[in-house]
Amino acid sequence: MAKTLTIVRHAKSSWKDEGLADRDRPLNRRGERDAPRMGRRIQDAAIRPSLIVSSPAKRAWTTAKLIAAEIGYPREFLQREPDLYLASVDTILDVLVAQDAGFSSVMLVGHNPGLTSFANYLVPGLTDNLPTCGVVSVEFEHPDWSLYSVPEVHLTLHDYPKKEVDEERL
Numbered sequence: 333m334a335k336t337l338t339i340v341r342h343a344k345s346s347w348k349d350e351g352l353a354d355r356d357r358p359l360n361r362r363g364e365r366d367a368p369r370m371g372r373r374i375q376d377a378a379i380r381p382s383l384i385v386s387s388p389a390k391r392a393w394t395t396a397k398l399i400a401a402e403i404g405y406p407r408e409f410l411q412r413e414p415d416l417y418l419a420s421v422d423t424i425l426d427v428l429v430a431q432d433a434g435f436s437s438v439m440l441v442g443h444n445p446g447l448t449s450f451a452n453y454l455v456p457g458l459t460d461n462l463p464t465c466g467v468v469s470v471e472f473e474h475p476d477w478s479l480y481s482v483p484e485v486h487l488t489l490h491d492y493p494k495k496e497v498d499e500e501r502l
Contacts, residue, residue: 336437338469343367345391366493371402381439387416433476466492
């Protein structure tokens with residue numbers, strides 16, 4: 333069965349209020365701008381998640397809501413997964429395997445350094461750093477979401493808000 337897995341690092345967060353707990357940090361102005369922009373680029377890439385699962389941290393949850401609004405994903409179907417907060421590759425794999433095999437497309441919204449490591453787990457050597465609001469999407473044939481042994485994947489999207497600027501510099 334064809335599957336699509338999309339991972340999204342939360343948009344840029346604010347450090348303005350140093351007294352806030354890490355989980356409670358909101359998006360800053362750039363993050364509020366970038367998340368809908370990346371949602372449109374996800375939509376333009378024809379990625380249609382049947383499930384969006386997010387870290388419960390405010391910056392990740394807000395990113396998930398803004399992207400969901402852009403791609404027409406019902407907000408009430410968004411799911412919070414506490415284990416995605418600052419998750420390692422192993423924890424991300426555990427969260428993923430728990431998803432119903434009937435979902436053909438899953439989006440995970442979370443944090444670095446785990447998401448950069450996970451992107452490189454899926455596509456070795458892909459990136460040194462998944463920037464804020466960065467997106468990596470892969471397609472593969474697999475009966476379920478157990479990716480402890482990575483199937484052959486096809487990279488369909490590797491994008492981030494400043495990608496055009498970075499490519500112009502090359």
